Amino acid sequence: MSLTLHIVPHTHWDREWYLPFQTSRVRLVHLMDRLLQLLLRDATYRHFMLDGQAIVLEDYLAVRPERADDVRRFVRMGRLDIGPWYVLPDEFLVAPESLLRNLMLGDRVCRRFGAPMPVGYTPDPFGHVAQLPQILRGFGLDNAVFRRGLGPEPTELWWAAPDGSRVLLGYLRDGYDNLAHFATEPEAFTRAVREARDRLAPHSASGHLLLLAGTDHQEPQPELPGLIIRASGGELVDDQLLYSTLPAYVEALRAGATAWPTVHGELRDPQRHHLLPGVLSTRMWIKQRNDAVETLLTRWAEPLAAWAEAVDVDDGAGGATAHVHLTGNEPPTRVHQPGALLWQAWRLLLQNHPHDSICGCGVDQVHREMASRFDQAEQIGAAITAQSMAALAARIDTSGVSGPDVQPLVIFNAGDGPRTDVVTARLRLPDAPDALEVRGPDGQVLPHQVLTQAGDAERFFFRVEATPEQLQAYLGMLQGGRVLNHVIHGVTLRRAGDVVHVLLHMGQSGEPDHAGIATARAELESLLSGGEVARFVIRTVIAQPRDLVFLAPNLPPHGYATFSVHSRGEASATAAPVPAVPVPALAQKPDPDVPA
Secondary structure, three states, X not given: OOOEEEEEEEOEOOOOOOOOHHHHHHHHHHHHHHHHHHHHHOOOOOOEEOOOEOHHHHHHHOOOHHHHHHHHHHHHOXXXXXXOEOOOEOOOOOOHHHHHHHHHHHHHHHHOOOOOOOOEEOOOOOOEOOOHHHHHHHOOOOEEEEOOEOOOOOOEEEEEOOOOOEEEEEEOOOOOOOOOOOOOOHHHHHHHHHHHHHHHHHHOOOOEEEEEEOOEOOOOOOOHHXXXXXXXXXXXXXXXXXXXXXXXXXXHHHHOOOOOOEEEOOEOEOOOOOOOHHHHOXXXXXXXXXXHHHHHHHHHHHHHHHHHHHHOOEOOOOOEOOOOOOOOOOOOOOOOOOHHHHHHHHHHHHOOOEHHHHOOOOOHHHHHHHHHHHHHHHHHHHHHHHHHHHHHHHOOOOHHHOEOOEEEEEEEEOOOOOEEEEEEEEEOOOOOHHHEEEEOOOOOEEOEEEEOOOOOOEEEEEEEEEOHHHHHHXXXXXXXXXXXXXXXXXXXXXXXXXXXXXXXXXXXXXXXXXXXXXXXXXXXXXXXXXXXXXXXXXXXXXXXXXXXXXXXXXXXXXXXXXXXXXXXXXXXXXXXXXXXXXXXXXXXXXXXXXXX
């Protein structure tokens, strides 16, 4: 039978593995420089494939931004295949949402240069999840091409997901390097092609064989077009040798697709290509950090940002019209439309998802650098979550539990069911730890504990003495209940003869005690007008926040409940119930271990 041999030049690019990223990028820059020059000067070198992942373009163009137009030209001419992935991920160690974001970001990056390659090319991950056909279909990809996860199967298959989604599958039975490092001597090249053909032909029903002329970090070989021409006119004259592309090969399979066998679900057969199952638990801290950041972004930062965006109105200057003053923390300024920031967090997180990276099978330096990416993604997610919660809490009516010795607390639950759990809140307490009560939405008293350390209640800030004339100037420094960028939480006055001692209780966050400040100011002005005080001694102490731990029962799914912290005298009064409110708009699928 006459066979059609699709010869596709490519490289497989491990961004970081046995070399750390920056060292590897030096090699990438050399490869891309040579490739672009080759495409510019030699029209017969018609095509090259960049491994199915778009991040190689970002990594190269960060160093060679002046080559962006060349990349764009060759992508649009069909001479350079890019994407569809952002990175080639491990599929088992990342969340399903991460696979979707990977393809989404890959498409965004590719669209800056042209269309992404319409092939679900995932050559090297250590097996494949059952839902990958469904995911690929969701991105308009009706095919997949890979090597690991199958055993004796033929090279043309159908692959069905549990939901029935089906894709055409090109199985790289002999790997993505079955024509790698070919010899440039014509007879040797022809012999290599013939041997690759003879290995694959018995396992192909279509007569179309894929020969991939590349491997890990291989640079383009300019001799390939001439060698294909020489081989076509010699020993392989009965076969059709094509300088081809991966999309052309898939299209040829699609055109001749018949009743090929169907494989179902998860593919983890190690018969022909090892799967390294030990990587599922190698360097466990990587897996734990990844899960924590994925959970932060998908269950907290993004849903809360969407909710806050829906209810918080821009004041026209990029700031929110209202802020939270509920927990004793200074409310952050809310960045409206934070999608770009969240995508930056995703970009950093996805850069840790290549199989060698997240599997923990690279050199130590690779994984040390991953920690910084996790940190940065987490910082963004935590900041967006905090500002969104602040904006939402500012819209919640807590007047029923407000007072000079009361602190309302709004507790959110991102879970899809009611939740009873222990909550830790760091705040400036309205009274001594043994004089507090924590009350729930229905007014019930809840068990609690204040975590303290010796000497952590207050710390000295400054001391100054002032004449009556100087005190007038100091009073002018009070602006909105603040002084020296600190918040005044309380003022105590004590007179001893012609000396008045003024003690300011201050904090770095929270709301000023406006009523107490007004009362103290009136008393000081009365003393000044009486003319009986010769000296004022002003001392300031900083009130330290403490960790309040309490049990929060029956938090509504995808919603919030309002609690309150009272001094005992205040708490003895009957507190008006504050309803717990579910929010259907936050209907996500949270990790059951996410803290409230």
